[in-house]
Amino acid sequence: MRRMSTVWIATVLAVLSGLFWVSDTISAGAAPGPIPRDVSLPFQSLGLGTTVTVLGSDASRTVAIPVPNGLTPITLRANAQLPAEVGRATVEVLSNGRVLDRAELPRGVASVPVSLSLRGVPVVDSAASVQIRSTMQPIDSGWCPDDWEDQGVALLDPVVDYAGAEIQPTTVSEFLPPTLSAMRIYVPPQPSRPESDAALELGAAMDAKYTNAKPTVTLSTLPPGTLPAEQPGLLERRIAIREADNAAVTLENAPGGPVLTITGRGDALLDQARLLSSDLSSLAVATSASVGTLDAAPIYGPQTTTVSSLGQTSLSATGVGRVRVRIGIDQTRLARPSGSVRLHLTGNYTPLPQTQNGQLTVSIGDNVIDHWPTTAEGTIDRWIDLPDELLDRYTEVVVTLDTVGATTCGTTQPVTLTIDPDSVVTSDQVTPPSPAGFRALPQALMPKFQVGLSTGDFANLNRAFEITLGLQGTTSMPLRPELVDYDTALGSSLPAVVIAVEQQLPQDIPLPIRTTGEATIEVTGADGETESIDVPDMSFGSLQAAWDDGRGRMLVAATSADAPGSVDRILDWFAADTSRWGTVDGNVVLQTADKEPFAYGAEAAAAPAADDGGLSTAEKIVIAIGAAALVVGIVIALAVVFRRRHAGRDSTPADPSTMG
Numbered sequence: 001m002r003r004m005s006t007v008w009i010a011t012v013l014a015v016l017s018g019l020f021w022v023s024d025t026i027s028a029g030a031a032p033g034p035i036p037r038d039v040s041l042p043f044q045s046l047g048l049g050t051t052v053t054v055l056g057s058d059a060s061r062t063v064a065i066p067v068p069n070g071l072t073p074i075t076l077r078a079n080a081q082l083p084a085e086v087g088r089a090t091v092e093v094l095s096n097g098r099v100l101d102r103a104e105l106p107r108g109v110a111s112v113p114v115s116l117s118l119r120g121v122p123v124v125d126s127a128a129s130v131q132i133r134s135t136m137q138p139i140d141s142g143w144c145p146d147d148w149e150d151q152g153v154a155l156l157d158p159v160v161d162y163a164g165a166e167i168q169p170t171t172v173s174e175f176l177p178p179t180l181s182a183m184r185i186y187v188p189p190q191p192s193r194p195e196s197d198a199a200l201e202l203g204a205a206m207d208a209k210y211t212n213a214k215p216t217v218t219l220s221t222l223p224p225g226t227l228p229a230e231q232p233g234l235l236e237r238r239i240a241i242r243e244a245d246n247a248a249v250t251l252e253n254a255p256g257g258p259v260l261t262i263t264g265r266g267d268a269l270l271d272q273a274r275l276l277s278s279d280l281s282s283l284a285v286a287t288s289a290s291v292g293t294l295d296a297a298p299i300y301g302p303q304t305t306t307v308s309s310l311g312q313t314s315l316s317a318t319g320v321g322r323v324r325v326r327i328g329i330d331q332t333r334l335a336r337p338s339g340s341v342r343l344h345l346t347g348n349y350t351p352l353p354q355t356q357n358g359q360l361t362v363s364i365g366d367n368v369i370d371h372w373p374t375t376a377e378g379t380i381d382r383w384i385d386l387p388d389e390l391l392d393r394y395t396e397v398v399v400t401l402d403t404v405g406a407t408t409c410g411t412t413q414p415v416t417l418t419i420d421p422d423s424v425v426t427s428d429q430v431t432p433p434s435p436a437g438f439r440a441l442p443q444a445l446m447p448k449f450q451v452g453l454s455t456g457d458f459a460n461l462n463r464a465f466e467i468t469l470g471l472q473g474t475t476s477m478p479l480r481p482e483l484v485d486y487d488t489a490l491g492s493s494l495p496a497v498v499i500a501v502e503q504q505l506p507q508d509i510p511l512p513i514r515t516t517g518e519a520t521i522e523v524t525g526a527d528g529e530t531e532s533i534d535v536p537d538m539s540f541g542s543l544q545a546a547w548d549d550g551r552g553r554m555l556v557a558a559t560s561a562d563a564p565g566s567v568d569r570i571l572d573w574f575a576a577d578t579s580r581w582g583t584v585d586g587n588v589v590l591q592t593a594d595k596e597p598f599a600y601g602a603e604a605a606a607a608p609a610a611d612d613g614g615l616s617t618a619e620k621i622v623i624a625i626g627a628a629a630l631v632v633g634i635v636i637a638l639a640v641v642f643r644r645r646h647a648g649r650d651s652t653p654a655d656p657s658t659m660g
Contacts, residue, residue: 047212060133066178070167078155087139186222205277301335308421332475337433437587444554452489525601541566
């Protein structure tokens with residue numbers, strides 16, 4: 001009896017123990033004990049985006065997860081979202097072909113938390129490369145899995161849990177981690193021009209280096225001869241810039257943790273700052289390093305480039321009926337305001353069977369800019385002209401393959417459309433830039449722009465720093481700011497960012513804002529339209545983006561009328577949502593009294609496409625002929641199929657080797 005009681009108690013304890021380990025996530029192969037989560041980093045902070053989507057009913061994709069020194073990846077967590085009509089689905093994580101973990105997703109659930117173990121994944125060069133694979137089966141036999149070719153399992157808001165603690169750098173080469181959360185750059189309270197120039201360029205270079213992770217890069221003051229005492233946060237780095245006779249980059253032990261100090265005189269200080277963003281930094285395996293002249297060559301926009309050089313490498317899609325490949329034409333990667341853009345589209349697609357016909361189209365938004373019928377060869381070799389009026393800072397060109405004809409689930413072969421990443425893109429530099437205003441930034445400031453401060457104090461330097469990094473956040477191409485005399489920036493023919501919050505700009509500097517009365521200003525928009533705005537006390541701050549036609553250059557000016565704090569409120573408005581730098585339209589952001597900053601002077605939007613796609617009469621005729629050809633093709637194909645089936649019933653079977 002006592003033995004049975006003991007067994008019964010042990011059973012109850014086992015059941016209760018199991019209940020305590022029930023998790024709100026689904027994971028196979030979970031560890032028997034609690035998993036330590038010393039550090040959890042979202043994919044976005046790792047530079048991997050906010051969503052991982054695996055398209056198709058059985059597909060995979062590879063993700064390289066950064067692994068900071070001292071940390072070990074142990075778990076990948078996310079919310080898995082499924083397409084409709086999924087009956088059974090799994091998500092796996094693999095490394096070198098070995099399954100690390102698998103999660104079964106419950107039937108009929110649109111979204112569910114999942115947890116996948118990463119234990120044992122090898123780390124090479126501060127990264128763990130894993131393959132995420134998903135499989136889906138329909139909820140009933142009447143659903144066609146081919147319909148999932150352009151859908152799949154989406155892992156929303158992924159997070160990686162790490163075990164361990166970050167190890168602080170001990171050499172210059174270790175100073176920059178594989179991913180960065182924050183960087184604080186220090187200058188003296190009254191920075192010299194070389195110190196200010198080095199801070200501007202270094203801040204932009206660091207923001208460009210970690211562009212996908214979007215770290216917080218800030219500028220602060222530090223009394224001479226001191227080091228910051230506070231302890232750095234996770235994946236945070238600190239750099240102190242100051243003029244000194246010794247030109248060097250030195251890793252120093254501060255009370256709170258290591259600080260990188262950059263010292264030198266004049267141009268030598270800027271050379272040392274450039275070491276950190278150059279390929280030479282990996283060779284600095286000691287606590288101190290020094291370099292000679294190290295120019296940061298500006299990147300000039302080429303007239304001819306390729307789609308892959310514009311950051312587009314994954315250019316293939318598979319599906320049934322319709323497949324699309326999207327190509328991004330980014331003027332910031334063209335590194336100049338561009339027009340007359342031509343795309344030499346090359347690639348291939350699956351040749352269609354006799355029972356199908358098809359058509360390829362190229363479109364921007366709702367505007368079809370080219371189209372042609374498919375051929376038996378299945379190749380693409382065609383020049384596409386992108387209309388200037390449809391070009392924006394970022395323009396998405398969509399190549400679509402539409403197939404028409406008999407399709408049967410499970411027997412119809414899906415078609416694949418592939419665009420060659422080496423497809424050539426040609427363009428011309430245009431002046432004035434189009435689009436205009438803030439949408440011309442930062443490409444109209446490339447390859448190098450000057451920075452002029454009406455006063456060289458820290459407050460104005462910080463304003464220029466925030467504008468430079470805000471614009472840097474809209475592109476992966478490194479911006480090249482150069483601090484010059486205020487009057488030089490005003491009279492130069494080079495693009496410029498000017499901070500003039502204490503005084504009015506000269507009358508020959510063309511800006512969108514003009515004072516028209518004691519309580520009224522006029523804003524001339526990027527489209528030439530003028531708008532009157534009431535400013536009762538005539539106290540306001542502005543950030544203006546204007547084309548200086550007389551000097552042939554782009555000008556960004558931070559100005560105020562007795563209200564420097566209003567300019568700071570505008571920059572705080574941008575900092576509260578950094579995406580505004582890439583989405584704000586118009587050529588003036590204005591802040592008055594206690595009102596929220598507001599953008600004025602938006603360009604007129606491109607005329608919306610008509611029901612016929614805005615095509616010319618000739619294009620309509622071509623489309624009509626193409627449509628007629630498709631119909632004729634379908635009729636002929638169906639007739640062939642019918643004749644073969646009829647012959648099969650009335651004659652002996654044909655030799656399979658002779659059948660098409």
